[in-house]
Amino acid sequence: MRAFEFPDVEEDEIGRLGDDLSALGERFEAALASVDDGDALDALRLTFLGRNGEITALRRSIGTLPAAERPEAGKTINEAVARLEAQLERASSALTNRELAAQLDVAIDVTFPAPPARTGSIHPLRRTLEDACDYFQRRGFAVVLGDEIETEYYNFDALNIPADHPAREGFDTFYLANGKLLRPHTSPTQIRTMQQHPPPIAIVNPGKAYRRDAVDARHSYMFSQIEGLLVAPGIHLGHLKGMLTGLCRELFGPNQAVRFRPSFFPFTEPSAEVDTTCPGCGGSGKRGDAGCKTCGGSGWIEIGGSGMVHPDVLRECNYDPERVSGWAFGLGVERIAMVRYDVDDLRVFFENDPAVLAQLA
């Protein structure tokens, strides 16, 4: 019904609306040109397109037009609004781009020292021991621990070292008042495990051991060993060479070789010392023009002893040497760690200097 209230609007009323819009457009563009941040842009939007803005005022004026012209006028205004909004949108994204570009336009000193992260670490000796145990665990070996206080039986007699055997002397054992001792090797754990479990058996038994050695660059009265034991039908020294070669490659690198040298241990027969390629010189015995200090120029480092478990030891554990055979080995963890970390004084490992532990972590 309102349409009939304004029946006689002049044609030039539309033309005036067009003029108003173009003047508005010019003013808008002028204002937009000086906008240089988001707030000013929002203000501009409000001034022209806001609820109480100029466009709203023009829309209101449509009501004064004749009904027939109102749709045309509305369309004209909508077109103008779309133009303004497109311009605003362009300006807005230009502004955003400018701000992002400005953010990109700074550089920090990335070499500036960072505050220290709070990190912990496992000890290099444990890392070495775990790397070795991991290797064996992946191949079906169990890892067994044992007590450090032992009896003469488990430490000596069961290992074919009766009282007065000259080999006992080599162990330089600490004794306690109750006649027990601090184990000078981790082998008692092998006896205990064999006595508890019938064959087949595949274990590594790492742990600390003690001998009456003064502490110096190469010796310590307390040290760590990793021993291994595999007893099953058909086991021979070739299996030991295979496993130790794999172990040395795990610990020192892919090109390691293993060499056996005959030796004597009362609990193994045959017995062998285990050498591996010196990682310090790759087996050449030389570092640059000088002799390799790691291996003394031989190209090999000795890492432990090994052999086929003596039939007497098998029998002591109720294993039948006619039915099963097996090998055992014992490696010195400190020696291996010294070579791996290129440490030439093993006391470094017992000083526990946090800076060194961080360095070797």
Add this chain to the structure above:
Amino acid sequence: MKLPIAWLRDYVDISLSSDEIAERLALLGFPVDAIERRPKLSGIVAGRLVKVEKHPNADRLSICTVGVAAGKPLTIVTAATNVAEGQTVPVATIGAKLVNLDIAPRAMRGVDSEGMLVSADEIGLEGAWFEDGILQLEPTVPPGTDFVKAYRLDDDVLDVEVTSNRVDAMSVVGLARELAAALGSVVRGPDTEVALTQGASQATTPDTSVTLESADCRRFVAQRFSNLTVRPSPFSMRLRLALAGQRPIDNLVDISNFVMLEIGQPLHFYDFDKLAERRLVVRDARPGEKMTTLDGEERTLDPSFLVIADGERAQCIAGLRGARDSEVSASTRELLLEAASFSGPRIRRMSLALGVRTDASTRHEKTLPLALGSLGASRAAHLLQREGATVAMPFAVGAPIEPPAPIRVSAQDAHRLLGMLVTGDEIQLALTGLGFSLERDGETFVATPPEWRNDLRIREDVIEEIGRVAGYDRIASAIPPVFDQAVSSAAYDGERRIARALAGVGYREAVTFALQPASVRETYERAGIPLPGEVVEVTNPLSEDQRYLRFSLLPALLGLVRRYEGDMPYRGFEIGHIFFGAPDPLETAAVAWVCAIRKVPDEPAWRDDGFLAFKSDSLAFARMLAGTDAVTVATRHGEFHPGKTASLSIHDEDVATIGAIDPRLLAAYGIQSAAYAGVMRLADLPAYRVPRFAERSKYPPVERDLALVVAPEIAAMDIESAVRAGADGVVASVRVFDEYRGPQVEAGKKSIAVRILLQRRDATLTDAEADGYIAAISASLQERCGAVLRS
């Protein structure tokens, strides 16, 4: 033992270098610890002193005319005083190279000297061990002989390690035999040829006897020698001894040492004329029996010592030391030789008791094979006869030499154990080379070990011999199959989890020594810190610093805190065994973790932010271990502050204790910082339980803070459980976040702030509902904790 390659060549022809010989020995099981390089010498020949005259212009110089070969003799001026006409001496001719010395012509006080007469130092021998002056060679050496070549002076000396089972190889001949077997060459036996005394009956030696009264003397070979002349040994023998590290003395002592080093059988020589009743008895020493040994020390013996006595008194402590009474000396004309085999363990015990260890005792304590005695005696007889002695028939008492029992072995046996293929021919070659006698049937052998070996009893022993000689390098690598077995890795895996979890929360693992001085215990005692039990002592420590086993892991960690206090904060841990209790010590695998931080200045006594920070480390650690959050409850632990100690409880089991280190202990260790520690027995390590998923409520929570006034003994844990009890199932979280004591709160009370998050799982909580829950919570707090809400 020192092995002069020059000596080795007496028994085996080797064309290898010193390094190659060392390598070969190592691969036979005799590692070479060091190669002593001999000096490079040249231009030295044997010369005969034709004429020795005083120098006309110098009292202390002599002019020697030296015949060195066909042709004109040399004129050589020397300052040595031991030169005389007729001597055969080494002569360095012009151009010769000696140790640090090249020989050039020179005039000495107006006389041109055409070379130099040589003394020990100049060829790299220990001067004090040889003539004071010019070396004296055997008169049989023809003038002009190349001295270096004839005496193999350019051969190095190897320091060889011999394992304790191979006493037979603690000798030049033994090692020569090993090398010969490995190289496939022939070993020459030492010359033992001797012409026995004519006339007197050779079957017995009527004027002496040896009686064995102890079974610890297994066999005793005795032999008499007469018409002795004591004098220096020939140079070749002195040279060999010196290279082997043995000082030459005179021909008798030297022969005794020479035979021991060469054959491995220690000998003892008695001056026969000084033996009471001219007989020997091997027996236990009498209680309090005294004997003065060669070194002049009077020893008081007891029956634990085995002695060789004459008719009256002990003349030798078996295998260890002779008596001065019957020692051979320059006046010795007749001697009685002893080549015995004793019980090794007995000799070893005696050696330890006496504090004496000699080249002889190290051999005796390995129980010498019986056959070595006769061999040693006959070699000595040969050498003594060469020195002009009259040799009587040897005789032996004790056990007869029985050949070792034969051992059956096959190529298949060797393959089964060594994992390498060895042919029957190779076995034959290897075992024959080592002195076995063999019966062969195809690939199977009955092998009888040589009589000088006492380490070959079972098949595996023989297989080792085959492998050694064939070479362990032929063993092919193989990977064994995986076997099904029931052995558990749980303890190790537990240690591994703990170490990784503590490293994960920022702690660094330490490894410290398990033996400690008494001061550790004393420090605890002085500080009033209880010990967990009797401290365990080592009966034979190396030093007082290493006498006691650690009873706790904390002292060493506190030592590290003090030492590295500058690197604040210190966070460390150790996994290790601790020991306490008597008479049978308890051994416990444990872990301790320590954090030391700077003290917060002006922190009120009832507050300890350091403890809370440490607690959060410990909770994170426990969470990693258990997969469940631990609960803390106040408790006590000897090394911790009595009011700042909590147990960590997981699944209602106390698994660890954490706390502030007792300030008395900190003071005792001189630690300035605040320090906290946790301790756990590895046996208490909780099992890891896989956490269960709980879906988060989709509905928004309502957060309310309450301020409460409570009695000071009300713990945060009490408040939290009272809150939960007040609105069971709706309390999504509750956290006490502030505590205050002081003038703002009434005396004897503390103020607590608690933040509560209420949330329903099935609907949005309205404000009215929340108010209702808070009212119920307040009532619960009032009832359970006596808490009064502050407005």
